[in-house]
Every structure is written in C-alpha cells, then in structure tokens.
Amino acid sequence: MTHATGQKYLRPGVLPHMWCAGCGIGTMLGALLRAFEELEYRPADTVVVTGIGCTGKLDDYLLTNALHTTHGRALAYATGIKAFRPHLHVIAVMGDGDSVNIGGNHFIHACRRNIGLTAIVLNNFNFGMTGGQASATTPEWSFTSTTSYGNPERAFDICALAEVAGANYVARSTPHHGWEMQGLMKRALANRGFSLVEVISPCPTHFGRRNEMPETVQSLHWLKEHAVPVERYRGLSPAEREGRFPIGTLVERDEPDFNTSYDRVRARAAEGRPA
Amino acid sequence: METEPARRPRLLQGNQAIAEGAIYAGARFYAGYPITPSSEIADECATRMPRIGGVYLQMEDEIASIAAVIGAALAGAKALTATSGPGFSLMQENLGLAVLGEVPCVVVDVQRSGPSTGLATKPAQSDIMQARWGRHGDQSVIALCPATVGECFGLTVQAFNLAERFRTPVVLLADEIVGHMRENVLLPAPGVIAVLERAAPHGEPSSYQPFGAVEEGVAPLAAYGGEYVFHVTSSMHGADGTSNNNPDNAAARIRHLHEKIDRHRDEIVMTRAFDTADADVLIVTLGAPTRASRSAALEARAAGIRAGVLQLQTVWPFPAEKVATLGQRARIVVVPEMNYSGQVAGEVRKVLGPAADIRRVNRYNGTIITPGEILDVIMRPAGAKEDAAA
Numbered sequence: 001m002t003h004a005t006g007q008k009y010l011r012p013g014v015l016p017h018m019w020c021a022g023c024g025i026g027t028m029l030g031a032l033l034r035a036f037e038e039l040e041y042r043p044a045d046t047v048v049v050t051g052i053g054c055t056g057k058l059d060d061y062l063l064t065n066a067l068h069t070t071h072g073r074a075l076a077y078a079t080g081i082k083a084f085r086p087h088l089h090v091i092a093v094m095g096d097g098d099s100v101n102i103g104g105n106h107f108i109h110a111c112r113r114n115i116g117l118t119a120i121v122l123n124n125f126n127f128g129m130t131g132g133q134a135s136a137t138t139p140e141w142s143f144t145s146t147t148s149y150g151n152p153e154r155a156f157d158i159c160a161l162a163e164v165a166g167a168n169y170v171a172r173s174t175p176h177h178g179w180e181m182q183g184l185m186k187r188a189l190a191n192r193g194f195s196l197v198e199v200i201s202p203c204p205t206h207f208g209r210r211n212e213m214p215e216t217v218q219s220l221h222w223l224k225e226h227a228v229p230v231e232r233y234r235g236l237s238p239a240e241r242e243g244r245f246p247i248g249t250l251v252e253r254d255e256p257d258f259n260t261s262y263d264r265v266r267a268r269a270a271e272g273r274p275a
Numbered sequence: 276m277e278t279e280p281a282r283r284p285r286l287l288q289g290n291q292a293i294a295e296g297a298i299y300a301g302a303r304f305y306a307g308y309p310i311t312p313s314s315e316i317a318d319e320c321a322t323r324m325p326r327i328g329g330v331y332l333q334m335e336d337e338i339a340s341i342a343a344v345i346g347a348a349l350a351g352a353k354a355l356t357a358t359s360g361p362g363f364s365l366m367q368e369n370l371g372l373a374v375l376g377e378v379p380c381v382v383v384d385v386q387r388s389g390p391s392t393g394l395a396t397k398p399a400q401s402d403i404m405q406a407r408w409g410r411h412g413d414q415s416v417i418a419l420c421p422a423t424v425g426e427c428f429g430l431t432v433q434a435f436n437l438a439e440r441f442r443t444p445v446v447l448l449a450d451e452i453v454g455h456m457r458e459n460v461l462l463p464a465p466g467v468i469a470v471l472e473r474a475a476p477h478g479e480p481s482s483y484q485p486f487g488a489v490e491e492g493v494a495p496l497a498a499y500g501g502e503y504v505f506h507v508t509s510s511m512h513g514a515d516g517t518s519n520n521n522p523d524n525a526a527a528r529i530r531h532l533h534e535k536i537d538r539h540r541d542e543i544v545m546t547r548a549f550d551t552a553d554a555d556v557l558i559v560t561l562g563a564p565t566r567a568s569r570s571a572a573l574e575a576r577a578a579g580i581r582a583g584v585l586q587l588q589t590v591w592p593f594p595a596e597k598v599a600t601l602g603q604r605a606r607i608v609v610v611p612e613m614n615y616s617g618q619v620a621g622e623v624r625k626v627l628g629p630a631a632d633i634r635r636v637n638r639y640n641g642t643i644i645t646p647g648e649i650l651d652v653i654m655r656p657a658g659a660k661e662d663a664a665a
Binding site for chain 1: 303304306322325326328330332334335336338339340342343344345346347348349350351352354368369372498499500501502503504505506507508509510517518
C-alpha cells in the first residue's frame with residue numbers, strides 16, 4: 001500500500017510555498033491534505049474556508065473549493081455553507097489571532113452550536129503576518145513586538161475553550177508530531193459535530209526570535225520536550241504538568257450536531273407545531 | 276409542503292411582507308440576529324423556512340449573520356438577513372466581501388433613528404449613505420426602498436432578482452414606519468411576478484472561470500457541492516478566483532464592479548411618478564414619507580399649484596436621469612426625508628445644480644413627516660430663509 005501524499009489537492013506550480021522556513025503551516029497543510037486523501041474526499045465536495053493572516057493564505061494552494069474570508073469570520077461563513085449543504089466537508093483553517101482574538105465569539109458559538117465543521121487552528125502565539133504582535137494565546141510574560149516588557153495578559157487555552165463551549169471533538173498536535181497530527185485530523189474530519197485540531201507551531205521569524213528560540217530546531221526540540229501525550233499527561237502531578245501541555249485526542253463526544261437537530265425542527269414544522 | 280390557501284387580501288405588516296416576498300423569490304436561507312424594528316422578519320422566517328426545506332439560523336451577531344448568508348449563497352442558496360442601523364453597521368465589512376466576491380444576497384435594513392442606539396424604536400431614513408458608502412474600498416451597490424406593505428413584498432422579490440442578475444448584494448432600505456405598518460395586500464400567486472434563477476455555468480468544469488468576463492457583465496456562479504470546483508476570495512483576484520496583485524487586473528476588477536451596475540441602470544432603476552406630467556412643483560421622496568408627499572401634492576393641486584411626486588423605489592444607483600428630466604421642468608423641487616443631513620437632497624442637488632430651488636423637508640426626531648409640513652415648504656416664497664424642520 002502506498003502512503004497518501006495529499007498532492008492531488010495541491011494546485012500545480014505553487015511550490016515552494018510562501019511561509020517562512022521553520023513555520024508549521026506547511027506541515028499542518030500536508031497533514032490535512034493527506035487526511036483528505038485517506039478519507040477519499042472529492043475536491044468538489046470539500047470546501048476549505050480561511051481567514052486572514054499567515055494561515056489564511058493557504059486557500060490559494062488548493063484544488064478543492066475554497067473561500068478566503070475576512071479576519072476572524074471564517075467559522076461564520078463555514079456555518080452558512082454547512083447549514084445549507086450538510087453533505088459537504090467544510091473545513092475552516094485559522095491562526096490563533098483569527099480564531100480566538102477577533103473571531104473568539106464565532107469560535108465559542110460554533111462549538112456551542114456543534115455544527116459539523118472541522119476547525120484547524122495553527123497557534124504560533126503571535127500575529128505573524130503583521131510583524132509579531134501579541135495575540136490571545138501569547139503566554140504570560142513572553143515577548144512580542146507589542147509586549148517588549150513581557151505580556152501582562154494571560155493566554156487562552158484554545159482546546160479548553162472548545163471543550164467547555166461544547167465541541168464534539170478536540171485534539172492538539174505539533175509539527176514535531178506530523179504523523180500523529182494526520183491521524184488526529186482524520187478523526188476530527190470524521191466526527192459529525194464540531195471538531196477542533198489545534199496545532200502548536202513555531203514562528204521562528206517573530207515569536208521564536210524574541211523568545212530565545214530563533215532556530216527552528218530549537219523550537220522543534222521545545223515542542224518535543226513540552227508536548228506530552230494526553231494519556232501520560234493525565235497521570236502527571238500538577239508540579240510535573242508545569243510548563244507542559246497535552247497532545248492527542250482531548251475530547252471525543254457524540255452529541256447531536258446542528259444539522260441533525262435542525263432536521264428535528266423540520267419534522268416538527270411539518271407536523272405544524274409552532275409554539 | 277404548505278398548501279396553497281385561497282387567494283384573498285391579507286392584513287400584513289411590512290416586515291411580514293418582506294419575509295413573504297423573500298420566500299416567493301425562492302429564498303431558502305435566513306441568518307440573522309434580533310434587532311428592533313426588523314425582528315418580525317426573523318420571526319416569520321424562523322417559522323416558515325423549516326416548513327419549505329429552508330434554514331433559519333440565529334447567529335451570534337450581525338457580523339456572523341451576513342457571513343453565514345454569503346456562505347449559504349455560495350452553496351447555492353438564495354439567502355437573506357434582516358437588521359437595523361446598528362446591525363447594518365456591523366455587517367459592512369463582510370458586505371464588502373459579497374461585493375468583491377460577487378455573491379448574490381439580500382440585506383434588509385429596517386432603518387431606525389441613530390446615531391448609535393439612538394431612538395431604538397423610532398423611524399429614520401439616515402442609512403441611505405451608509406448603504407452606498409458604508410464599506411471601505413471603492414464599489415457600487417444596489418439599494419431599493421419600499422413605501423407600502425405591497426412594495427415591501429414586491430421590492431423584496433425584485434431585490435432577489437437583481438442580486439441574481441448582477442451577482443451582487445442588494446440592500447432593501449425599509450424604515451420603521453413601513454416595516455411596522457399594516458395594510459391589506461393581495462399577494463400574487465406564484466409565477467405572477469417573474470422570479471429570476473441563478474445562471475448556471477456550462478462547459479468543462481476544469482475551464483470554469485468564476486470571475487471571467489462575459490458579454491452580459493457577470494460570469495455564471497457555480498455552487499459549492501456541484502461539479503464546478505471554485506474559489507472565492509476577499510482578496511483582489513483574477514478570473515479563476517485566486518488572489519492576484521497585478522495592477523491591470525485590479526483596475527479591471529474595480530471597473531467591472533462599478534460598470535456591471537452602471538451600464539444596466541435601465542434594468543435597475545425603478546421609480547413611480549404621480550401627477551408629474553405638468554408638475555411645476557416636484558416632490559422627490561422615498562419610503563414612508565411618500566404617502567405624506569402624495570397628500571401634500573394633492574392639497575397643493577387643490578390650491579391651484581401643479582404639484583407631483585417622484586418616488587424613488589431604487590435609491591442606488593441614484594435615479595439621476597429621472598430626477599433630471601422631471602426636476603429641470605419644475606420651478607421648485609421639494610425633498611422630504613427622515614434625516615437631518617439631506618442624504619437624498621444632496622444627490623438631487625448634484626443632478627440639478629447649484630441654481631435649482633431645492634427645498635429640504637427633514638425630520639430627525641423619530642416622528643413622521645406630515646403633509647402639512649411639506650405643503651408649508653411648497654408655499655414658501657422663493658428665496659425665503661430655509662429653516663430646518665424638527
């Protein structure tokens with residue numbers, strides 16, 4: 001058996017890509033396209049929705065349907081597509097700024113609505129496209145172009161946010177764990193409700209450079225040392241968890257998705273039962 | 276499916292008639308966020324859409340509402356949202372995507388008094404310029420303005436037809452008076468008003484150009500999930516829908532967005548003229564003040580003044596030719612509108628020039644313009660000081 005390459009979803013002539021050496025977006029995109037291939041997605045039945053920022057540029061690389069939207073709103077656009085055409089595979093790919101800064105409201109409501117989208121969030125702890133400013137995931141007291149003295153604000157845990165807001169599937173990975181990432185993306189895509197895969201990624205150009213990890217290899221080592229498989233993470237004491245984060249499938253539920261629930265609304269409407 | 280009731284006049288509210296018009300036009304997707312004075316449109320769509328295979332989605336805010344509408348439209352839906360001033364403000368950025376991405380959809384703005392929360396339940400017509408210029412970037416737009424409950428229905432159908440014909444968002448600029456007014460209306464049977472379906476692409480899917488130039492001005496739009504795979508982007512793009520920074524391409528794209536509307540003004544501009552054939556006094560108005568204007572014109576005629584009314588059912592693109600033809604023949608042009616700044620009067624001034632005797636009737640306190648106020652302005656001697664109404 002040959003391994004999936006994902007190449008059939010990649011527009012010819014677009015490589016090499018635009019992202020910086022060491023950025024995790026390429027690894028993330030490769031894992032996503034290989035997951036598409038393993039699930040035998042047809043490009044015509046697949047819509048990739050992007051926002052704005054480094055991650056938001058990836059629609060131009062694709063041979064699937066694509067919708068490149070406004071900053072933070074990818075999930076809202078994707079919701080309209082999925083609600084009207086439930087059979088489509090709708091994937092929203094966003095950065096940390098896109099998903100939980102400007103788009104934070106859409107993020108929690110898409111989770112709550114449990115609409116059958118797959119959200120892929122590339123979290124590199126800062127706004128890369130605009131020069132490395134602090135985002136809602138910038139760790140407290142770390143340095144960015146707008147937190148020269150250290151970040152006084154606390155960071156969102158994107159996965160925890162998705163879990164409490166009601167997402168059916170929540171997973172986390174890193175570019176150091178490309179093979180596992182691909183498997184998590186497949187599970188996320190296959191789940192019928194709202195699914196999230198957070199990809200913790202290096203940004204050597206901005207965040208890494210300002211936080212003593214200017215070399216990609218340093219960032220990858222950092223990811224390797226601080227990412228702990230969730231099964232093992234659960235057995236760690238609070239002291240041992242300090243500075244580490246769990247990767248793998250964090251939440252897997254089978255609550256009804258929006259379209260299934262809306263079919264019940266239609267059935268009630270057909271019976272003529274307005275309140 | 277709903278059974279067809281016997282066709283007789285129904286006592287309908289303007290907002291209900293807008294929902295009826297949308298469904299008649301084939302709308303099967305509504306996404307919105309509640310706001311006075313538009314909420315009855317949401318209520319109606321929430322009840323009706325699931326019965327006819329459609330979708331009602333209550334989104335987290337108006338930003339998400341218009342985004343969901345655009346997403347559904349690209350998946351093949353005729354889709355709408357309804358709001359009022361504050362929500363319309365929130366929609367502007369994504370409305371710009373519908374303009375650049377050439378996505379057909381309808382946005383209803385039942386105007387209320389601002390700025391900000393303002394007089395939240397009171398009428399105004401102060402979003403006319405917001406509809407035209409509310410977004411960043413250079414662009415054109417279509418906006419229609421109903422004056423009666425019947426027009427709430429009919430112009431909503433036309434809004435969808437124009438959106439499909441020109442692949443563009445269309446704004447229906449209602450106001451609180453028209454939206455909440457109830458009148459007996461006989462809704463037309465299906466097929467009586469022509470409903471335009473979206474032009475489908477033909478030919479080899481691999482050669483489909485979603486933004487290719489075509490003779491009629493717009494390329495056919497495929498739907499996500501069909502055989503035509505396509506890209507739509509908020510960035511400047513070439514004919515294939517992927518981003519493109521070439522200056523010549525950008526210039527051609529911006530020109531196209533304007534010209535596809537400007538060159539088809541005869542298909543888009545709708546006006547109604549009442550007693551204008553011999554009008555010496557021309558009242559140019561739109562929306563709720565149309566009724567007061569017609570009363571004032573009739574009273575003026577009873578007093579021996581040849582007055583007529585030009586009602587702008589289309590406000591954008593501005594009916595400049597019609598205003599010029601009738602306005603240049605008139606001695607006095609009166610423009611009643613529910614705002615301080617004279618958003619329509621300014622356009623009339625652009626058309627008729629600095630020397631024309633254009634008299635504004637402005638009301639911006641959340642109450643209706645009366646026929647008496649308009650009549651007073653008609654009767655005022657030429658050159659008398661213009662004092663702003665309440």
